Amino acid sequence: MPIYQYKAIKDGCAYCRGGFETMQSMRDKPLTQCPQCGAKVKKCPSLCSGFTPLLSNGNLRDKGFTKLKNRGNGTFEKLT
Numbered sequence: 001m002p003i004y005q006y007k008a009i010k011d012g013c014a015y016c017r018g019g020f021e022t023m024q025s026m027r028d029k030p031l032t033q034c035p036q037c038g039a040k041v042k043k044c045p046s047l048c049s050g051f052t053p054l055l056s057n058g059n060l061r062d063k064g065f066t067k068l069k070n071r072g073n074g075t076f077e078k079l080t
């Protein structure tokens with residue numbers, strides 16, 4: 001089943017404020033409310049900003065990505 005990401009449109013609780021993931025069947029209707037607090041949520045088409053639990057360094061490495069951190073002086077630090 002696909003995993004969808006939602007994020008509170010405004011306010012929200014600790015669960016939805018930073019975004020959360022839920023597994024839903026394609027047939028299920030998209031959530032409109034946080035299951036925890038009932039705040040209005042929106043579906044994120046891609047990763048919500050600041051919300052990257054699926055893309056931890058370990059996962060990135062598993063997928064063959066290399067994560068680089070800009071050190072700010074034109075050089076990059078390899079994190080994976």
Ligand SMILES: [Zn+2]
Pocket residue numbers: 008012013014015016017034035036037038039
């Ligand atoms: Zn909530």
